[in-house]
Amino acid sequence: MRLLVEVKALCDAVYDLKYHHKLQGFLYRLLKDTAYSNLHDRRGYKFFSFSNIFPPEDMREGDVRRFLIASPDPALIETFREQLAHVDRVNVGDMSFSLQRVSVLRPRIGRSCTLVAATPIIVRIPKANYRKYGIEPPKDYPYVYWRKRYPFEAFIKQLEDNLIKKFKAFHGEAIEPTPIFEEFVFRKQVCNHIIVKGREVKVFGSLWTFIFKNLYKDKRRIIQFGLETGFGELNSLGFGFINPITEKKDAPRN
Known part of the structure; x- marks a missing residue:
């Protein structure tokens, strides 16, 4: 809603x-x-x-x-x-x-849909996962923002984990981790400046298009939830806002 x-x-x-x-x-x-x-x-x-x-x-x-x-x-x-x-x-x-x-x-997604990130999606990769994804940051950071130089697998996995955690927290339901994103198109990487405790800091995000086909009931619920709560982190700061793309119908022929 x-x-x-x-x-x-x-x-x-x-x-x-x-x-x-x-x-x-x-x-x-x-x-x-x-x-x-x-x-x-x-x-x-x-x-x-x-x-x-x-x-x-x-x-x-x-x-x-x-x-x-x-x-x-x-x-x-x-x-x-x-x-x-x-x-x-x-x-x-x-x-x-x-x-x-x-x-x-009240936008509702159907069995097939296309979603677009209207604002950058923020995904942070914790230090514990650096080796898993082959990430070697220049300093001993507790986390790094996903950027296009890192594996796409790292972005998708962290994005799925975040969405499932939010779904569980909101609905109070136990749900098994499952692959959510089927087709996705990377559009571009962006850097935003935000104010945190009076200090300007950089956050790195990315813009994507997500394509879903033949969504079954539970998976559709998760995607519908993500449409409203946002994808990735810092949603309440305006990041990861998602819009559905409405397919244009062909104009009637005379």
Whole structure:
């Protein structure tokens, strides 16, 4: 379940590429004095994700922009919707908007589907797995971010493990590790700058397209869950946001 939030620029502004913690802060403030008011401080997974503000371009006063909020928890999405009903203005750093409308979306995946990473997927490989994947970092790091110079196997395995752990934590169900990703297309590697405890740090991510065919019930549930909670790590900072690609039907012939 997700929300499509439409906003209108109140003034000319340069698009802020370091929007992550600022938009996250806006969302957490919406949860103040609700049943989710302690979500920010809660240990473990947050079970929500959000897109970038799109299109990601400098804006003029009056330009329309949008962003999406997604979660496998319908009550959390409903809380966001209720709180947004009382919002007139959305401030994300130096970007200021008036709130125009909020729409509820319920995308469902079928037996076959194509998913695209709308924001970079972050995957960290722990030191314990360096030898397994033949990784030799220049320093004794506790983990490394997956980058294209590392084996694709490392990315997919860590991605699957992360998704299964989140699924178990949310549903409280025991589920056996299983290969999830069938076909995948690497699009590009990216480096983002985020603010952590007042300090700017780099995170390395990657953009992918995932193709699924003949999904059976349990596997479809896992993929549907990933569509809403996000793929990889740092989902509540806006990373790993996933969109379904809707196939265009051929135009009718005369």
